[in-house]
Amino acid sequence: MDVELSLAMETAEDRNEQRRLTRNNLSRKQTIVNLMNGLSSYVIPKAKNFAECDVLNSEILSSSETMHTLHGNYDIDFDLISAADCIGNAEIDDLDDDQSDDNFNLINELLSSNNKQVSLPLHSYTDISTKEFCTNLLRAFRQTNLCKTYSTNMLKLINSGLPQPNNLPTSLNSLLRYMNVENLFTKRKVCLSCQFDIEYSATSCFKCISNDKTQFANVYDIDYAIVFSEIVERHIVDIAKYREKILSEKYDNINNDISFQKIYRSFLNTTFYQPFISTLIHLDGIPLDTSTKLTLWLLSCSILELPPHLRNQRKNMIILSMWVGTRQPIIKIWLRECIPSLNKLKSSGFSIRGGQKWFVYFLGLIGDCPAIKLALNHIGNNGYYSCWYCKIEGVHMCNKRQYHYEEVPTMRSINSYRSESKEAEVKGENINGHLGLSFFHEILDIPLPHSILMDYMHITLLRHTRSVVLQIYESIVPKKRSEIDYQLKFQQFPHTFNRKLKPIQSGHMKASEIKNLLLYGLLPIFYQHLQVDKAAHIALFVCAIRIDFALQKIINQQEVDNGKRNEGAFDITRLSINNIDELLSWHKRVCDCNQTATCIIIYHRCVIKNQTYHSLSYPKRQSTNSYFVKYTNDRRDTLFGAIELSFTYKNSTLALINNYPNEHLFSDVFASSSYHSSLSKYINTYFYLLQAKPSSFHYVPIHKILNICVVFEKDDFIIVTPISPVYEHD
CATH class of the missing domain: 2.30.30.490 (Bromo adjacent homology (BAH) domain)
Structure with a gap:
């Protein structure tokens, strides 16, 4: 009886194992189908012998090999991180700006120049054109966010299952070339030890005999003329309408957009070239990987003649250059090709359809303190003479730098800013905070320091407001702190708020959370726990920020x-x-x-x-x-x-x-x-x-x-x- 029972159990286990393997095989096949986003519709109807071929998982594994993509100095696509990092560091974008629509719109624009191309069938057993198949395949790759290496592997896998010969490209680069996708980026590798460019595919520097990967940085520069012309063509009507509002003085007192302010007005009187667009340069850095300390620094710009709701869309933010490395960028190495190219673009302009020539101006620079420090070649925000606008020296007290209030500070003028920068460049010394000439002074059409813009998010929210809130919080007894944290945690907001409030005890707060606390919650929740004068002083600060928002009238909201x-x-x-x-x-x-x-x-x-x-x-x-x-x-x-x-x-x-x-x-x-x-x-x-x-x-x-x-x-x-x-x- 025991023998029969054991045999029955072994038989049942074998059947369960077989069912599990079958389910796994079907699941793997379905995963491939999902990644191809509907490419299963491209089944060969005429070749019945291929329909009978069922590629099992073991056959897939045996036929797929690791493909290494060779990178040239000029390439269509680029990888910021390796294929493994593409999966490990994938993030979901929590901003509601229609990412999938942006991807498809970009593909459609890139493929628009390919309409007249004569396309051959994918292979001799189908009527499906190579162009149609490649278009849908490219859309599938973008929708699934596959990196270049895995996209090439997928192309190899699909190619191995098609009749031979066929017209399907075998790599992502060849696929993009076939679809006439424009080459927008040039890339180069820089050795940080000797500060010379090396071959992009090289693994060591032959000049300083260094093979340490942390001493290399990758730089990506865009084709500026193409990108500027495409955005102007796409929004030429919006630019014309908003320019009419800018030139009309009736909106000056009811709109706090940068295009309606004094410096921009004075700039309009100095423009020589028409038609033109003016831009605001933005510099910032973000960590890509905590284990390797890899960081991405991005130099981008936005067009000021676009209305704010269009200007701030991701597809209208122009990427000028990127730096990927384990160290802070060395500006003169990073931008030594970017800045001369932008200078050339300023003088020669760019053409749009119809042959009309447009010109571009660069009016200002914005970023957080570490970014502006690099851009201006200036001392850091915790040093002596650290202010970009005045010459307040600062004193060292209580283990930190403090800057006492001055009723009439000594301001930095245009002439003093340039002369002191040149003096610091020649002597190699710190001259009133200047460490040398800024690399951006060549292209800025509004001279420094007037072209430096204050960063509201970092200065008002992440710095000033957070410091005020923390000091107030620490001055309250622990029992009251718990009550405040409870109110913050369960405070109700309208459904349109993307972020609510966090308990202060929880630690890090994002800028949007601090903004909601400053505008709405700070005064009603904290005023009962403070002295009257202190609460009133905070109330003045809250009202000042809300008045600043109120200046942006409903005119743009409509x-x-x-x-x-x-x-x-x-x-x-x-x-x-x-x-x-x-x-x-x-x-x-x-x-x-x-x-x-x-x-x-x-x-x-x-x-x-x-x-x-x-x-x-x-x-x-x-x-x-x-x-x-x-x-x-x-x-x-x-x-x-x-x-x-x-x-x-x-x-x-x-x-x-x-x-x-x-x-x-x-x-x-x-x-x-x-x-x-x-x-x-x-x-x-x-x-x-x-x-x-x-x-x-x-x-x-x-x-x-x-x-x-x-x-x-x-x-x-x-x-x-x-x-x-x-x-x-x-």
Whole structure:
């Protein structure tokens, strides 16, 4: 009996093992099919003998070999990291800027020049053209984010399964050449020991006899004329429209974009070439790998004649040059080919379709402190004379450099900046913070230091605001800190907020989280734990930043919205009006009909100025609060309340709002402060103190709803702050 049982168990185990292997084989085949993104439709219908050939997993493994891609000095594609790093370091982009659409649009643009190419069949047993197959294959590679090495391996694998001979390219480079994809990048390798260029495929430097990979850096430069011409052709209408606004003085006082400011206005009076675009140069670095300390430094620029919502899109940010290495870039080595090429482009211009010649200007430089230090050839931000604009020396106190406030600081002028830079270059010394000439002074059309732009994210958020918050947090007793962290963690925001608030105790906070804390949460959450004067001083800082955002009026926001969605209610609810006494009584007052079910239709959500508003009846709102709003009435009073539901009545859309009355002015909290008179002019525009419970229902047409609000609940009252423009928090 035991023998029979053991035999039965062995047989069952063999069957299970066979089933497992079969499932694994099918899974591997399906993975390959998914990577090819629908290329299974290219089955050979005429060759039945090929349909009977089932490539098993073992055959795939035996037929696939490791392919090494040879890199030349001038190449179509480039790898920033190895094939293994492509998988290990793959990240998901959390920014909502339609990455997949960008990829497909880029492919379509790259392939547009190939329309007239005569394409042969893929092989003699099919009518599918080589061009059609390669186009879909290239789209599949981009959609799956395959690196160059794995793309070449996939091409080899597909080629091995096709009838021989065939016209399929055998490497990614040959595929791109066949599709007439333009060569946009040149690449070179630099030895950091001797600072000379070496062969890109070389593994050692023959000049200094060094084979240490950490002493090599890769530099990638783009074909500037092609990239600039393509972007101008794509947005020539947008550039013309925005230039008209820039030249019209009626927008000067209601728009804080750089193109409407004093320095740009003075630049317009000095331009010689027409038509032209002006750009803002951006320099920054980011680590690629923590184990090898590999970093990527990116030199890019944006076109100032594009509206902000187009200017900041990834596809419109022009990459000028890249540095990939384990050390900070040496600017003169990195940009010794880039800067002369940009100078040549400035003098000769670039042509677009139709033969029209355009010119380019470089107006400013922006980046964080380490990046600007490299770009300006200036002392670091913790040294003596570290300011880019003035000559404040600084003193060493308490183990750190401190810079005392000066009412009338000595500013750096254009002449002094240039003369001191030249003196530092000649003597090789630190002259008032200058270490030498900046490599960018050759191409900047606005002279230094006027062309240096302050970086809002690093200076205001990551530096000043974070330091203020940490000092305030540390001055509060531990028990109160726990209460503050709890409020921050569970604070509700509208659904449009990509990031909420983190407890300060959790550590690192991103710039967007600090911005939301500064604009909305800092004052309502912290003011009760601080002295009145200190809280009032912080309130002035918060109001100043919010006023800066308010200067960007709705004029540009309307261009962003583009009327993508019609205003009105949507997402019809199953609620019956017969169960809502407030609506029934209102209907009896305004209408004589008996068909309440058809006269009034109830909805969960509504769209106002292309902004979606929720209601308390919306079941999927979860922890978001997109229903508490600021609105007005016929007397133009400022009111606040929660949307209970939206409904339509005789072609009109209204909201049933539960009104929360005002308790008192928020500025009254700071009545005993010396800042009260200055603060009361602004604080009551951004923060409101309301009663904790609603008092009555209002029936409000949706066009009288003004803003979504962020609500901070206290024991006996609530504090609300409207989101001024829709884009303020993002």
